[in-house]
Amino acid sequence: MTSRRPGRGALGLHLTLAPLALLWLMPLWLMVTYATTPEADFLQPGVPLGLGGALADNWAILLAQTPFPRAIANSVATSLIYTACSIVLTSLAGYAFAQFRFFGRGVLFALVVATLTVPYVVVVIPQFVLVARDFHLSNTWAAVVVPPLFNSLGVFFMRQNFMALPKDMLDAARVEGVGELRIFFQIALPLVLPSTAALGIILFLQSWNNYLWPLLVLSRADAQTAPVALGALVGLDRVHWGALMVGAVVMTMPVLAVFVFLQRYFIAGITAGAVK
Amino acid sequence: MRSLRLTAALLAGMTAPALAADKPSGTITVWGWNIAAEALEHIVPAFNAEHPGVTVKVVNMGHSDLHDRVAADCAAGGTDMPDVTIVENQEAGLLWNRFPACFADMKPLGYDAYANKFPAFKQLDLQADGKVFAMPWDSGPVTVFYRRDLYKQAGIDPQAIATWDDFIAAGKKLSAATGGKVKMATIYKGTDDEWFRMLAVQNGCYYFSDDGRSITVARPGCAKALAKVKDVWDAGILNVGGWDEQIQFDKTGAAASQLYGGWYEGTIRSNDADQSGRWGVYPMPAFEAGGRRASNIGGSSLAIAATANKPAAWAFVSYALGTDAGQISMMKYRGLVPALLSAVDDPYVKQDQPFWGGQKVWADMLETLPRIVPYNATPYFTDARGVMKVVVNDYLDGRYKTADEALRVAADQIAGASGLPVAP
Amino acid sequence: MRRSAVAYGFLFPYLAVFAAFWAWPIVQSIVYSLQNTRGAVPVFSPSANWGRLAGDPVFLRALGHTLAFLVLQVPAMLALAIGLAVALNAPALRARALFRFAFFAPIVVGEVAYSTVFRLLFNGQYGAVNKALAALGIAGPDWLNEPVSAFAVLVIAVTWRWTGYNAIIVLAGLQGIPRELYEAAEVDGVPRWLQFWRITLPLLLPVVAVAAVLSIIGSLQLFVEPQLITRSGPGGATETLGTYLYQQGFRAFNFGYAAAIGYAAAMLALVVSLAQVSLFRSRT
Numbered sequence: 016m017t018s019r020r021p022g023r024g025a026l027g028l029h030l031t032l033a034p035l036a037l038l039w040l041m042p043l044w045l046m047v048t049y050a051t052t053p054e055a056d057f058l059q060p061g062v063p064l065g066l067g068g069a070l071a072d073n074w075a076i077l078l079a080q081t082p083f084p085r086a087i088a089n090s091v092a093t094s095l096i097y098t099a100c101s102i103v104l105t106s107l108a109g110y111a112f113a114q115f116r117f118f119g120r121g122v123l124f125a126l127v128v129a130t131l132t133v134p135y136v137v138v139v140i141p142q143f144v145l146v147a148r149d150f151h152l153s154n155t156w157a158a159v160v161v162p163p164l165f166n167s168l169g170v171f172f173m174r175q176n177f178m179a180l181p182k183d184m185l186d187a188a189r190v191e192g193v194g195e196l197r198i199f200f201q202i203a204l205p206l207v208l209p210s211t212a213a214l215g216i217i218l219f220l221q222s223w224n225n226y227l228w229p230l231l232v233l234s235r236a237d238a239q240t241a242p243v244a245l246g247a248l249v250g251l252d253r254v255h256w257g258a259l260m261v262g263a264v265v266m267t268m269p270v271l272a273v274f275v276f277l278q279r280y281f282i283a284g285i286t287a288g289a290v291k
Numbered sequence: 292m293r294s295l296r297l298t299a300a301l302l303a304g305m306t307a308p309a310l311a312a313d314k315p316s317g318t319i320t321v322w323g324w325n326i327a328a329e330a331l332e333h334i335v336p337a338f339n340a341e342h343p344g345v346t347v348k349v350v351n352m353g354h355s356d357l358h359d360r361v362a363a364d365c366a367a368g369g370t371d372m373p374d375v376t377i378v379e380n381q382e383a384g385l386l387w388n389r390f391p392a393c394f395a396d397m398k399p400l401g402y403d404a405y406a407n408k409f410p411a412f413k414q415l416d417l418q419a420d421g422k423v424f425a426m427p428w429d430s431g432p433v434t435v436f437y438r439r440d441l442y443k444q445a446g447i448d449p450q451a452i453a454t455w456d457d458f459i460a461a462g463k464k465l466s467a468a469t470g471g472k473v474k475m476a477t478i479y480k481g482t483d484d485e486w487f488r489m490l491a492v493q494n495g496c497y498y499f500s501d502d503g504r505s506i507t508v509a510r511p512g513c514a515k516a517l518a519k520v521k522d523v524w525d526a527g528i529l530n531v532g533g534w535d536e537q538i539q540f541d542k543t544g545a546a547a548s549q550l551y552g553g554w555y556e557g558t559i560r561s562n563d564a565d566q567s568g569r570w571g572v573y574p575m576p577a578f579e580a581g582g583r584r585a586s587n588i589g590g591s592s593l594a595i596a597a598t599a600n601k602p603a604a605w606a607f608v609s610y611a612l613g614t615d616a617g618q619i620s621m622m623k624y625r626g627l628v629p630a631l632l633s634a635v636d637d638p639y640v641k642q643d644q645p646f647w648g649g650q651k652v653w654a655d656m657l658e659t660l661p662r663i664v665p666y667n668a669t670p671y672f673t674d675a676r677g678v679m680k681v682v683v684n685d686y687l688d689g690r691y692k693t694a695d696e697a698l699r700v701a702a703d704q705i706a707g708a709s710g711l712p713v714a715p
Numbered sequence: 716m717r718r719s720a721v722a723y724g725f726l727f728p729y730l731a732v733f734a735a736f737w738a739w740p741i742v743q744s745i746v747y748s749l750q751n752t753r754g755a756v757p758v759f760s761p762s763a764n765w766g767r768l769a770g771d772p773v774f775l776r777a778l779g780h781t782l783a784f785l786v787l788q789v790p791a792m793l794a795l796a797i798g799l800a801v802a803l804n805a806p807a808l809r810a811r812a813l814f815r816f817a818f819f820a821p822i823v824v825g826e827v828a829y830s831t832v833f834r835l836l837f838n839g840q841y842g843a844v845n846k847a848l849a850a851l852g853i854a855g856p857d858w859l860n861e862p863v864s865a866f867a868v869l870v871i872a873v874t875w876r877w878t879g880y881n882a883i884i885v886l887a888g889l890q891g892i893p894r895e896l897y898e899a900a901e902v903d904g905v906p907r908w909l910q911f912w913r914i915t916l917p918l919l920l921p922v923v924a925v926a927a928v929l930s931i932i933g934s935l936q937l938f939v940e941p942q943l944i945t946r947s948g949p950g951g952a953t954e955t956l957g958t959y960l961y962q963q964g965f966r967a968f969n970f971g972y973a974a975a976i977g978y979a980a981a982m983l984a985l986v987v988s989l990a991q992v993s994l995f996r997s998r999t
Contacts, residue, residue, distance in 0.1 A: 390968070480860060480950075536838075673967045707771065
């Protein structure tokens, strides 16, 4: 790899990529500066390119208008539980689709993938009726966490990963009489761990930013998740732009930090899934 | 054993309603949006002075979130519905038509005693099939809210604005004085058709006939209204934005006035508290000198869910909306224009308002109520609005030759969506 | 037989969630689409919704916008994602982590914050975009309030948010291409652009196909941006199948018609995706 010498090509690469990267970061940077901008300065001539002095004020408004710390705690808890459960379910299912030939496999897998094409807004009302009226699960963590566990993309992704495993190795274990569950948890799953971690990040993000479903199933104020609490600041009589941005920054930055930290593994994990 | 049970049941049957009527108790949840929720929260202590046994929890949420939740909850047979919810009058017909079992009939709860306390036109949307689904709260008499200082700087005399043409001329004067930076009002161009509706109702025209059985939007009164909206738009004196932007325009002085329903008073007063004394109101301009200067936009009501703690919910609703104390308190706090007839005679209405530069804004706005032409939003309001926001936008952009042509297209589309015939 | 039992054992928890929380809602929503759901009691009437679609100008307009978005945005975004992935994978690149961060970060931002920032950015009067354009001597449009520019905002917003996501998928594919192939080409004196054309692109096709299918499905369900940023305006210029079905379901409470729109979009997604996949298959 060192044979490729940095030259005019490398300069051009950086000169193209750097402005593009700045452009891409601009909305995020503005989110941060808006979080420090006094409310009266929104939609005024002059874009706040640097930090302002109203962070504390905006934070105070956020705390006064929404149960934000509680909502963040709810979000962290539900997203972590969701991620853990979803990883287990999707990898079990992906493993079955990848490693076993069984009756109905093709049809079942096609069905799972086909559900991706159905817009969620169509399903959400009957799903809510089921969860709220028939199962009486409103305002429970189960209601937020369990229905989204049917994650087709996760199954698809894990199936790709498990297809890359050498079948011989697993069969050798079977010959030695190792149980199927032990083969899965002790041999197969550890081999795809980087991919599982990558999937975990995606699943966490989906749950973390989920809006419509938590809005519907969590009607009690103390059960709200952070996106719903923030959404309550929009379209109201008084528009709390700054507070909204503070909330957004609080929701985004820790996740970004984790992302930066895990970035190397994340891409390695996705790579493992993409290459068969 | 058997007779004992019977006796107990009889006793319970005899005493329970009496007890319930005397002392409602328990916790009720109330959903509202914006200033309406704040106003309800404001009267809870006074309500509790009369009903100490009832705990009221008001939940304030955005209009869209509230709507989504009511849709889902009613579809699920009313599970998770709050005890009391706000319902916008124009959307009421749709709710009763689609989910009649989701809401409690207020008649058995004692509504008849209140029926003559509200104007008939405010109750029309709230009743269906002989049932009363909600109690009227506020109305939205259309008025012009204006900045005294900005008008003065531009040399505009609000008292001299009698017609829409005067309004346009004033707007041009304002533009000239401010280099085009300050506009006369805000329009939700392309995302709503409220300007059209305000002017149409002023002209005695609406999407639908009063009996709700046909589409009347292509009638001359509506065409005249639409053409006038275009005149105002073409003059270049309107800001374009949505609700959030409009509020911000008021804060920053990018708009010198706004045309809106009376309930917008509370929005201005609570958002722009630092501008006390600088605001005023004047009646909406007429189509021609001496013409009608009254219309209505919006207005809400409170409904009780079928699954509610009905005695407690009814106690709260009838206190909040059915008493002068409740309605006047909410008007004072957040500027909601009472539909309760007796509230109009409250001394507070006749007082000078310091925020409004000493003007008697309540008397001025409420005075227009009798001249508002009633209209029927029907269960198809949402469909009609969806069509009209596009047609009005296209007409303002010059994609139709005449207002009449635009509204004929609209009428056909509304017919397609609703199944109602177009009135000849 | 035993294998089947074991396989279903592994599938059980996942399928149990499907059976309990998805199977019935999906069936129910298909049933809705066959009913007139305008009144309090649904009435079986397949033509009420399916018959309405073809003659409904709003549906046709939403369909047109959705397809235009699909044709304009998806290829552009995928091309950009491939370019980005190749650039981010270039050995000569310095500060790689920083660049990756810049392009991948948008995925993390929640929809309420994202849409509010974009509404502020593209405000015609006060927004940062027009301020920047003015500095370059260009008078920017009133982005959100003119039909063409509002549609452009949709394209820009979705591209901003999802290009990095697709670039990750492509990057993963790139890293799976054996280095030896390039080294051999280098020895043979094959120029870089030809290497890209002859080695990189063909070997990337399967991965790009996955990214393409996901983007097609996403486009046909496009909702967040037109709902929260452009509010399907001005004058319905950014109405999409996603916003229209939400409007019918959650605003007009017409669940049946909403379901018909939704399943029309689903069928379209299925057809376009399958066509896409078979096209890619025939190329490789």
